[in-house]
Amino acid sequence: MFALIGATLRPVESRLTAWRRFARRSGWLAVVTTLVWPVTSQARIEFGASSATADATIGCMFPLAGRAAIYGHDSIAGMKLAIADLAADVPPGTAPKLRILVEDDRSKASVATRIAENYINHDKVRFLCGIVNSGVAQAISRVSRDRKIIMIGTDHASSRLTVEDFHRYYFRVSNDTYSSMAAGARYLAELQKKSRWKRLAFIGPDYDYGHISWRDLEESLSSLGVNHEVTGQLWPRLYEPDYTAYIAQLMAAKPDVVVSALWGGDFIAFLKQALSAGLLEKTRLANFDTGGNFDVLASLGDQAPAGLILSARHHNNWPDTPRNRKFVNDFHRLEGRFPTYAAEGAYAGIMAIGRALLLAGRGANNEQLIHALEGLHMTLPEDPQGYVSHIDPETHQIIQAQAIGEVVRDSGYAPARVMLGRWVVYRAEDLRPPLDLIRSRRARALGAVSSSLVPSKPSN
Numbered sequence: 001m002f003a004l005i006g007a008t009l010r011p012v013e014s015r016l017t018a019w020r021r022f023a024r025r026s027g028w029l030a031v032v033t034t035l036v037w038p039v040t041s042q043a044r045i046e047f048g049a050s051s052a053t054a055d056a057t058i059g060c061m062f063p064l065a066g067r068a069a070i071y072g073h074d075s076i077a078g079m080k081l082a083i084a085d086l087a088a089d090v091p092p093g094t095a096p097k098l099r100i101l102v103e104d105d106r107s108k109a110s111v112a113t114r115i116a117e118n119y120i121n122h123d124k125v126r127f128l129c130g131i132v133n134s135g136v137a138q139a140i141s142r143v144s145r146d147r148k149i150i151m152i153g154t155d156h157a158s159s160r161l162t163v164e165d166f167h168r169y170y171f172r173v174s175n176d177t178y179s180s181m182a183a184g185a186r187y188l189a190e191l192q193k194k195s196r197w198k199r200l201a202f203i204g205p206d207y208d209y210g211h212i213s214w215r216d217l218e219e220s221l222s223s224l225g226v227n228h229e230v231t232g233q234l235w236p237r238l239y240e241p242d243y244t245a246y247i248a249q250l251m252a253a254k255p256d257v258v259v260s261a262l263w264g265g266d267f268i269a270f271l272k273q274a275l276s277a278g279l280l281e282k283t284r285l286a287n288f289d290t291g292g293n294f295d296v297l298a299s300l301g302d303q304a305p306a307g308l309i310l311s312a313r314h315h316n317n318w319p320d321t322p323r324n325r326k327f328v329n330d331f332h333r334l335e336g337r338f339p340t341y342a343a344e345g346a347y348a349g350i351m352a353i354g355r356a357l358l359l360a361g362r363g364a365n366n367e368q369l370i371h372a373l374e375g376l377h378m379t380l381p382e383d384p385q386g387y388v389s390h391i392d393p394e395t396h397q398i399i400q401a402q403a404i405g406e407v408v409r410d411s412g413y414a415p416a417r418v419m420l421g422r423w424v425v426y427r428a429e430d431l432r433p434p435l436d437l438i439r440s441r442r443a444r445a446l447g448a449v450s451s452s453l454v455p456s457k458p459s460n
Contacts, residue, residue: 399428405422
């Protein structure tokens, strides 16, 4: 029997054997019930401690089939690495015993909501975890708030979740749209001094993540005083197969810079079609949040488009630190390939839960765990030397540095033949939203909700 991971066929049994070998080498034995990864929707995956011995059960939701499936599978591997590292970082026998459940949310809010409710009612989970799609994450965040279950977001990025829709049970452990677009705006400000670009166009998916990305970019450019003309805003649907018409509109608009918030397979499809149409010969293309993901770089083959500007929430070749090298090498030993950024986000989620349980105690209640998570410091693979990621108590958003680079030839991460280089690194402290912006956004959101509850006067 075979499982499909991206474009690689590997026997399920060999993958299971590799995980057991890795777990034994790390001093931790896995309990695995299902590890078959088909192209279509599948049964629950369970690993970690048994239900009888677990200190906490964690209910995770990821896409495990279709265009976004690679992020779900990489997240599972990242969580396994986190369990092993938690056990290795503390005295033997003191690491919290975590039972992890994973189900396919199919990138649909209704499916994820049903899974989350079942986790809470049937499995008695102490944490909800994961989610790739920001629209799905909003639905599960509401479940978290209403059911008073702590949610650890690992891969979705809309800043609305930590600003307007903030509540005390939600935390996020990967870069969000505000930090990515704040870094992107700084990069564009510096680029303008060199190239004197003026005309800017934007293309992003037509749901919350895309629209919030554009809002965050525009506000960051405005705060930096970057003078520019917007020549177009394009909103293809999520998982759009054909971007020909959108590319034609971009070419007709003649922007100096195009910023994209398309992600995953959508950005890969758009990028290939844009290269074929010659768009990158006429404009600079940037993607500051997801474009530098490993699956994107691997898809380029031998092509190293001049001036392509990308970043992501984790990079295999930056920072060049012992911790990041270990994470990437451990992932490669376990999976036989290099990780997308989703792996490090899921890794951070399990590390945050484990650290909070160590600080608050295995029997801690929600209030004690929330207190432990607020302001939690933990060194992660994406942290530059000397920096430690930490969670902002005001937003429950992790605060991290970000590096933006250009595509360069690099054969050290097969099957990719290009990677990112010529890095520009932005300090974490410069990428967090100002307190007055947080308060004004929350006030506007509260006002909008309040006004919607006031009944309108009957007409004459």
